[in-house]
Amino acid sequence: MPVLVAEFGVPSSRGLTHKNPYGMNQGFLSEKDQGQIDQHLFQSIVSEKYAGGLVFTWQDEWFKRTWNTMDFDDPERRxxxxxxxTNEQHFGLLGFEPGKKETAIIVDGAAEDWDIAAAKIGYHTEDKQKLKEVRFTSDSGYLYFLLKYNQPIDFKNDGTYLLLDTIGNQGQTTIPINQQVKINTDYGIDFLIKLQGPNNSRILVDSYYDTFYYQYGKLLKMIPEEPVASQKNNGVFNPIRLALNKQQTIPSTKEVIPFQAYETGVLQYGNANPASKNFNSLTDISMSSDKKIIEGRIPWQLLNVKDPSLKEIMGDVWKQGLSGSEEASGIRTAIVTTTQGSLEQTVPKTVNGQLQQKGSLVYTWNSWDQPPFYERLKTSYEIMKKTFGSVDAK
Incomplete structure (x- = not known):
């Protein structure tokens, strides 16, 4: 009996849905990883003398949902x-890149594309301080930031921290930068982005605004209780996490498989330029070769954005639940730098020892109903093209 494998493949998404014991994970795979795993799967089909197999899938599908992210977005606007x-959106060999090709921001440590895109400068100084320029921009996939420095960044001694306020009437007002430095604000900080080098960079969320804990701790009781999580301005930031498996019992053996999650807020360093020999599609942060420029891109959902096209963000989850939302007026930002663990610079400058809402940087963007995009054949396409060409089809 001829057997055709109607679907095989893995996604080149940032988000991870399930881990596979053989590394064929449902997500958090680069385009190169995707191609190599798809190649292995097809070669297995050929070696077993099946009639053939169809790669799932030809192109990415933005409308798809995934079980561990579907409660955090707007189902009508996917x-x-x-x-x-959302891993289900990224099984394609053909990708749809957000933005317009001629003005796209490519996170590769170079700033020329920011000038081409006419991205506004949010902060600039001629002083000889460490940080001299800050820019923000966005598209239908990411919030981007560009940081320019006067001196090379040495992560053994230097740290840069972005403080983001996305929702009003909540957030932390005492920000633990490191063991030595705490920053006070007169407005709430919802997200803290720590840039401390390739092995220690991540984005953290105000525990009151932690949708993962609210769902799996408060509602489903699947993870340990955090007593202060329901209190505003409690002094705690949490790692940003995604669930991988809910606790389950195997009927035949009664073995209990525990709840499993992972920290999806860890930021990966690399080069996101497909034209580079060092291209890694999982790149979040990139540095220039002279270490005077840091570029970054943050997926919208890591900022509790339910639909950037309508500027829709998660509301107060403790009052409205996961279905609640509100329209974002913008993202208020501040930047802090340290050297040798001590405070070096703040943007804007502190007033009476405090970062104040007045004078802070505010990034806003326009809503849309037709997202700009352009097509790009992924690295996985080239791998599968060679794989198919090497098979004897007799």
Whole structure:
């Protein structure tokens, strides 16, 4: 009996849904990883003398949902933006890149594309301080930031921290930068991005605004209780996590498989330029060769954005639940730098020892109903093209 494998493949998404014991994970795979795993799967089909197999799938599908992210977005608006946290959207060999090709921001440590895109400068100084320029921009996939320095960054001694306020009337007002430095604000900080080098960079969320804990701790009781999580301005930031498996019992053996999750807020360093020999599609942060420029991109869902096309963000989850939302007026930002663990610079400058809402940087963007995008054949396409060409089809 001829057997055709109608679907085989893995996604090149940032978000991870399940881990596979053989490394064929459902997500958090680069395009190169995707191609090599798809190649292995097809070669297995050929070696077993099946009639053939069809790669799932030809192109990415932005309208798809995934069980561990579907409660954090707007189900009616999924086709309007690229959610890199949803693995089901990224099984394609043909990708749809957010933005317009001629003005796209490529996170590779170079700043020329920011000038071409006419991205506004949020902060600039002629002083000889460490940080001299800050820019923000966005598209249907990411919030981007560009940081320019006067001196090379040495992560053994230097740290840079981005403080983001996305929702009003909540957030932390005492920000633990490191063991030595705490920053006070007169407004709430919802997300803290720590840039401390390739092995220690991540984005953290105000525990009151932690949708993962609210769902799996408060509602489903699957993870340990955090007593202060329901209290505003409690002094705690949490890692950003995604569930991988809910606790389950195997009927035949009664073995209990425990709840499993992972920290999806860890930021990966690399080069996101497909034209580079060092291209890695999982890149979040990139540095220039002279270490004077840091570029970054943050997927919208890591900022509790439910639909960037309508500027829709998660509301107060403790009052409205996961279905609640509100329209974002913008993202208020501040930047802190340290050297040798001590405070070096703040943007804007502190007033009476405090970062104040007045004078802070505010990034806003326009809503859309037709997302700009352009097509790009992924690295996995080239791998599969060679694989198919090497098979004897007799």
């Amino acid at each position: 086709p309007y933006w690229n959610n890199q946290q």
